[in-house]
Amino acid sequence: MTDICFVVSHGFAARMVVYSRVIPLLRGQGLSVVLLVPEGDTAHLNSIAEEMGFRVEVISTGALRGGRLSGWIRPYLFEDVGRNPALRAKHLRSVRRMDARGLASRAFFVLNRAACRIARLRRALVNWQRGKLRSRVVGETVKKLRPAVVVSTYPVNDLEASVLLEAQCLGIPTVGQLLSWDNITSKGRWLVIPDLFLAWGSIMAEELGRYYGVGGERVMCTGVTHFDTHINGVTRPRIVESLERLGLEGERPYLLFGMSSPVFAPTEIEVVEHVARLVESDQFGAEMQLVVRPHPQNVMGSMADMSWLPRLEMLRSSRVAVQFPLMVRSSLPWATEREDMLVLANLIGGCSVCINSGSTLSLDAIIQDRPVVLPLFDVGSQWPWWASARRIGDYIHQRTMIELGGVTVTHSLEETMRAIAVYLADPSVHSAGRRLTRDRELGPCDGRASERVARALQRLVAEGYSAGVRALSG
Structure with a gap:
């Protein structure tokens, strides 16, 4: 059994998790830590893992390709592309391509307008795509690791969303610790929402409430772990x-x-x-x-x-x-x-x-x-x-x-x-x-964000899913 599984799909997230003091603090409390990453060159992470005492587990991204949408398509189905400047700029860039993607972008924008007006259509699209995120390989990996807590750093990523979904289906508490300040408003909608969040500051906490209805005791403002440096x-x-x-x-x-x-x-x-x-x-x-x-x-x-x-x-x-x-x-x-x-x-x-x-x-x-x-x-x-x-x-x-x-x-x-x-x-x-x-x-800029994150995760492991909210708010 693993105590904490961090799902890391981006180099900036590794900086936040691996290059901060979070893992040494967790290991100092006797907790086991696994870093779940996409397949590829992991030699650098393996050397750090050996030094710091955690494990690196690799999962094949090939397990995530069955019928899934490309990342550039997803915002058309789940976001109001016309009203979000970051997504609108990507759309306008895309429609100027003289290829199949340019034509598809025009067609998907028409669907986007309909999805924004028809709530039933939008819900159907979300449920359809969530179903596509189910993965036998990912599910077996989560069962093998048996983590007490799963932490996602970039929930818009397919791998991370799939791990979150499989963990939630198994009743495992999930936590969002976002790698950057633009992840809520500029990257498109997440299809799987972590149960609890470790937010940077009050603006991120407010955005979680505004865009995902997550607030109150489900969100703790910890500061930014790698900014402790x-x-x-x-x-x-x-x-x-x-x-x-x-x-x-x-x-x-x-x-x-x-x-x-x-x-x-x-x-x-x-x-x-x-x-x-x-x-x-x-x-x-x-x-x-x-x-x-x-x-x-x-x-x-x-x-x-x-x-x-x-x-x-x-x-x-x-x-x-x-x-x-x-x-x-x-x-x-x-x-x-x-x-x-x-x-x-x-x-x-x-x-x-x-x-x-x-x-x-x-x-x-x-x-x-x-x-x-x-x-x-x-x-x-x-x-x-x-x-x-x-x-x-x-x-x-x-x-x-x-x-x-x-x-x-x-x-x-x-x-x-x-x-x-x-x-x-x-x-x-x-x-x-x-x-x-x-x-x-x-949020708090006292050089102790890593301590707050580690303490919250430690309590969540110790108190279990039913006490998860109290673990973050206490």
Whole structure:
């Protein structure tokens, strides 16, 4: 029998579960832990599992293909695509394809309009697809593991949804511990809802109630486990070491530009080049430096654009450095090395201003009270909304954060320069908004989120399913 089974289908979830202190704390209490992952290269996870004392179990994704819908189709059946900016942008991108998928997107949008109007049709579609999630292979795996608790990190994923469903059919308590702040509003509807949730902060808790009717004692705000590194792992010597490794001066100020995939910000490389020129020409002072960090999606997977890489390399100088994320080969998309979170946290902790096009890096910076600039615009000719960086500010999770008043959104290169200059002159600008954002988005930020998650799961194992709600709320 297994005490706790974490279902992990994404590299960012591994960072939250494996690279935090959650598993060591659970193991310290004598609890057994299994990481259930999709088939593929698990060598990196296996080495960590041997060190930390948990097991890695692999499940074939081939067991999930029987009649299931592709991920891009599912939102048409279960979401109001026209009213959700993130899903609408994906739809508008898809219908411009000159292939079968483009034609299918048009047809599915017609079905989407009908499903939004006819509740009976929508319920029938949900029940039909939930039936497709049943899997003999997954069911046998869950029975073999016999976990006391199953924790899902990305419930929209087919593998995770199937494990959740099989666990619930067996009467096993299920918990949602979401890997990112956009999972509720931007990824499409989950067909299997965990019984209980470990939410980041009050905004995530409110969204669970609004979109899934889950609230009250079924949700506990724990904070963000891997963000504990921002509180416990950032020191001045580490900041200096990180800069010197990149060839920069460890004691001089610097800007940090965290890039996004070109799918979200197609002309961002030109913004990066512009900021680099400003730094090189002393527009922000004779000592200012720049660190550019591509997003993992910049350099790996279907969202990458390798044509950017030579342009980034050309920026390197005595004052401009490029820090590539420390990626690892894995069955999990966009998986990083364990050290990557520590390096990133220290680069954020020492920066004067953090610039990014709407990624989670905004929250990484805000937890350390670093000023944030969001350049949500296109350089040169304006791209259509569905492809433009402008649309990012319309996404529900981004709009919610922006309205809290802790960041500056810019709409041109000139505005970006001015916003950086304002923060350099007075870093306390928008500090009240950053505090509000930190409290509402991230919950308790005391470096003990891992302890809260481990304690909640430990109580749930000890008290069983009938006491599950009390285990989280007590």
